[in-house]
Amino acid sequence: MLLSRLLCLLAATLATTLSAQDLPGLKVTFTSAGKTDVRSDRLLALHVPAGQAPTPFLATGPFIAKWEGDLQSPLRGTFKLSAESSGRFKLSLNGQxxxxxxxxxTVQLNKGANRIVAEIASADQGDTFVRLSWASKDFPLEPVPPTLLTHPAxxxxxxxxxxxxxxxxxAQMNCAACHAxxxxxxxxxxxxPEHGQIAPLLSELGTKFKAPFLADWIHDPHSIRPHSLMPKVFAGAGAEQKAADLAAMLTQGATPxxxxVDLKLAPQGGALFANLGCIACHQRPDAEGKDSQDRVPMGHIADKWHxxxxxxxxxxxxxHYPATRMPHFRLEEEEASQLAAYLLVNSRLVKRQALAGDATRGATLLVSAGCLNCHAGMPATTQPTLATVLKAGDKGCLAPDDKTRATAPDFALTAAQHASLKAFLATDLASLKQDTPAESIRATPP
Structure with missing residues (x-):
C-alpha cells in the first residue's frame, strides 16, 4: 500500500520534470487501405465498434493501430503488465x-523511460478493443496512469x-452555417456531431439579459469572454450603433x-460552487485579470442576467442552447437560488453606456448580418459558398487583419487557430461526414 502511494507521488513529480522533448501520451499510427493517420492518446486503450472507422480521416474497413512511446516508471521494480483485447494484439517493452x-x-521496469511499442489489428468480426493495465505486489490491477506515458516531439x-x-x-465555429x-x-x-449544431436560440433574450450588456456583447464578445465562438459581426464606422440596434430589436417589448433571488444565500451558494466543481471550467466571479487556465470569466454575471x-x-x-457544454446538475430550486446569489453578489456590476438602439434597423440587421444562419439554423443568405471561400485564401473570416477582413466577421483567431483551420481546409473535408465515437471519446493530452 505504501508503494502504491509513493508511486502516485513520484508520478506527479515526474510529470512536472519530464524533458522538454517528452510530451504526454503515446503516439498512435492508424493504417487502413494504404492511408495513415496519427494522433496522441493519453492511455494505451482503444475501442472501435464494428463497422466504424478508427479515426475520421480514414475510411471504414480493416485497420492496424500502432502505439509508440515510453512508460516512465518512477521506480525500478517488478510489475505485471496485462492486456485485455479483442485479439491480434502485440506489445514489446524495451525492444523485447x-x-x-x-x-x-511479469516484467522488470527500469526507473525512468521504458520503450513501449504495441500493435493491434482490427477484428474480423465484432468490436476491436484493447486496454493496457499494470499491477504490483503493492497495488491491484489498474490502467497504466496517463501521467507515466510519454512520447518524443x-x-x-x-x-x-x-x-x-x-x-x-x-465545426465549433459553425462555418458551414454561412458557407453552405x-x-x-x-x-x-x-x-x-459538432457540425451543424445551432447556436443559442434568440427567443426571450430580453427576459433574461440586460439590454446594455447585450449591446456590448454583440459589439465585441471577445472583450467579455475571450475564446468565445461568437464572432464580432460588425466592423468599422457605425459598428457600435449597429450592435445597439440589434440589441434593441432582440429585447423589444420584453419584461424581465x-x-x-435572496442574496443572503450567497455563502451557501459559494459552497455549492466549490462542491459542484464549477471552478474547473469557470473563474470565480470575483476573479480579476487573465486566467492562466483559460477558464470562462464570471465577473460580468450581475451585469448580464436578470x-x-x-x-x-x-x-x-x-x-435555449441544446449544444451547450454546461452540465445539467439537476439543481433544486433552492440550490439554484443559492448559486445565483453567490454569482450575483460576488461579480462586478459594470455601468455600461450603451447607445440607444433602433429596433427597426435591428430587424434588418438580424437578417443581413447572417445572425439567423447560426442562431436559428436557417439557410445562409448573403455569404459565399465554401468552394468560393477555399479559393479566396486569406480573406474574409480568415483574413489576418481588420483591413483585409473588411466587413467579414471577426472570430479573433490566434495564429495557431488560423494555421489549424488552413491545414484542415487543405484536406478534402470528407472527415466531416464521419461520426467517429472512437475519436470523440478519447482524451487528448493538453
Whole structure:
C-alpha cells in the first residue's frame, strides 16, 4: 500500500520534470487501405465498434493501430503488465516481445523511460478493443496512469494534430452555417456531431439579459469572454450603433422574468460552487485579470442576467442552447437560488453606456448580418459558398487583419487557430461526414 502511494507521488513529480522533448501520451499510427493517420492518446486503450472507422480521416474497413512511446516508471521494480483485447494484439517493452494477444506478464521496469511499442489489428468480426493495465505486489490491477506515458516531439504528429484541431474548430465555429456547400459538406444531422449544431436560440433574450450588456456583447464578445465562438459581426464606422440596434430589436417589448433571488444565500451558494466543481471550467466571479487556465470569466454575471432568469438557467442550461457544454446538475430550486446569489453578489456590476438602439434597423440587421444562419439554423443568405471561400485564401473570416477582413466577421483567431483551420481546409473535408465515437471519446493530452 505504501508503494502504491509513493508511486502516485513520484508520478506527479515526474510529470512536472519530464524533458522538454517528452510530451504526454503515446503516439498512435492508424493504417487502413494504404492511408495513415496519427494522433496522441493519453492511455494505451482503444475501442472501435464494428463497422466504424478508427479515426475520421480514414475510411471504414480493416485497420492496424500502432502505439509508440515510453512508460516512465518512477521506480525500478517488478510489475505485471496485462492486456485485455479483442485479439491480434502485440506489445514489446524495451525492444523485447512481451505480450502476444490478451494476457498478463511479469516484467522488470527500469526507473525512468521504458520503450513501449504495441500493435493491434482490427477484428474480423465484432468490436476491436484493447486496454493496457499494470499491477504490483503493492497495488491491484489498474490502467497504466496517463501521467507515466510519454512520447518524443514528432513532426508528423504535429501536422496531424493541427489538422485535427482545424476540423474541430471548423465545426465549433459553425462555418458551414454561412458557407453552405452540399457537395463538400454533410447534411445536417449527419456526420460529425459538432457540425451543424445551432447556436443559442434568440427567443426571450430580453427576459433574461440586460439590454446594455447585450449591446456590448454583440459589439465585441471577445472583450467579455475571450475564446468565445461568437464572432464580432460588425466592423468599422457605425459598428457600435449597429450592435445597439440589434440589441434593441432582440429585447423589444420584453419584461424581465418575475422573481427575486435572496442574496443572503450567497455563502451557501459559494459552497455549492466549490462542491459542484464549477471552478474547473469557470473563474470565480470575483476573479480579476487573465486566467492562466483559460477558464470562462464570471465577473460580468450581475451585469448580464436578470436574477430570476439566472436561477432558471442554472436549473436547465440546455433549454435555449441544446449544444451547450454546461452540465445539467439537476439543481433544486433552492440550490439554484443559492448559486445565483453567490454569482450575483460576488461579480462586478459594470455601468455600461450603451447607445440607444433602433429596433427597426435591428430587424434588418438580424437578417443581413447572417445572425439567423447560426442562431436559428436557417439557410445562409448573403455569404459565399465554401468552394468560393477555399479559393479566396486569406480573406474574409480568415483574413489576418481588420483591413483585409473588411466587413467579414471577426472570430479573433490566434495564429495557431488560423494555421489549424488552413491545414484542415487543405484536406478534402470528407472527415466531416464521419461520426467517429472512437475519436470523440478519447482524451487528448493538453
Amino acid at each position: 516481445p512481451l505480450l502476444d494477444g490478451p494476457g498478463i506478464k 514528432d513532426k508528423e504528429l504535429d501536422v496531424a494534430t493541427q489538422r485535427r484541431d482545424g476540423r474541430l474548430l471548423f 456547400d452540399p457537395t463538400l459538406l454533410p447534411a445536417k444531422g449527419t456526420g460529425m 422574468k418575475a422573481g427575486a 436574477p430570476a432568469a439566472l436561477m432558471e438557467y442554472l436549473q436547465d442550461p440546455a433549454k
